Amino acid sequence: xxxxxxxxxxxxxxxxDRVTLSCRASQSVSTRLAWYQQKPGQAPRLLISGASxxxxxxxxxxxxxxxxxxFTLTISSLQSEDFAIYYCQQxxxxxxxxxxxxxxxLEIK
Amino acid sequence: EVQLVESxxxxxxxxxxxxxxxxxSGFSFSxxxxxxxxxxxxxxxxxxxxxxxxxxxxxxxxxxxxxxxxSRDNAKxxxxxxxxxxxxxxxxxxxxxxxDHSTYIYWGQGTLVTVFS
Numbered sequence: 001x002x003x004x005x006x007x008x009x010x011x012x013x014x015x016x017d018r019v020t021l022s023c024r025a026s027q028s029v030s031t032r033l034a035w036y037q038q039k040p041g042q043a044p045r046l047l048i049s050g051a052s053x054x055x056x057x058x059x060x061x062x063x064x065x066x067x068x069x070x071f072t073l074t075i076s077s078l079q080s081e082d083f084a085i086y087y088c089q090q091x092x093x094x095x096x097x098x099x100x101x102x103x104x105x106l107e108i109k
Numbered sequence: 110e111v112q113l114v115e116s117x118x119x120x121x122x123x124x125x126x127x128x129x130x131x132x133x134s135g136f137s138f139s140x141x142x143x144x145x146x147x148x149x150x151x152x153x154x155x156x157x158x159x160x161x162x163x164x165x166x167x168x169x170x171x172x173x174x175x176x177x178x179x180s181r182d183n184a185k186x187x188x189x190x191x192x193x194x195x196x197x198x199x200x201x202x203x204x205x206x207x208x209d210h211s212t213y214i215y216w217g218q219g220t221l222v223t224v225f226s
Contacts, residue, residue, distance in 0.1 A: 004192055032211070034212045034213075036154075036213075038154075043204055043216035043217065043218060043219060044213070044216060045216075046212055046213060046214045049210070049212045055214060056214075069115040076144065078170045087153060087154055089154075089212070089213075091211035091212060095168045096159050096168050096211065097156065097168065097170065098159075098211065099154070099156065100155065100156070102153045103153045103154075
């Protein structure tokens with residue numbers, strides 16, 4: 001099973017800040033990695049797939065990078081609506097056991 | 110508009126059973142692989158099960174293998190998850206999701222399953 005480790009667990013930041021969230025895979029997933037955002041009481045929303053491709057309607061301030069085992073999600077200028085929990089997910093496995101990271105909570109400083 | 114609406118959650122005792130349903134609309138249901146993802150209270154996301162578009166292939170996370178059964182009725186645009194031998198560790202919000210190139214763009218609102226002793 002591929003294990004995804006996200007860091008930090010919690011990140012405190014202010015509106016306007018640039019932040020970077022990390023996701024490390026226990027083995028290479030190539031670029032088969034996605035990022036999701038989840039707000040309280042809501043279902044997750046896909047932000048990034050293929051490690052760096054923004055999903056439809058996702059603002060350009062969100063960007064993803066990485067390949068192999070090291071990935072990052074960067075938010076260039078935090079908006080108030082960006083404070084949420086972020087999860088990475090790998091989808092390299094076959095059979096399709098698609099594991100998630102444990103999440104990074106982005107909170108207002 | 111793609112819609113996924115789950116139902117069937119509730120309270121159940123350990124060892125009990127429950128059947129979740131997901132009504133899909135707004136897309137060609139029979140063309141898509143579908144999955145269930147769960148989230149225990151205050152915890153992260155966990156993929157539970159996946160079924161191929163035609164129902165011929167199914168996959169489960171190890172912790173539910175043999176206890177949960179995913180199924181679909183393409184004529185009725187519905188996905189189901191039959192759960193037996195439930196334990197407190199199965200307490201979670203269960204989301205019905207559509208797979209798009211192995212990622213999950215469309216999610217239902219979730220249905221809460223609470224296993225209590």
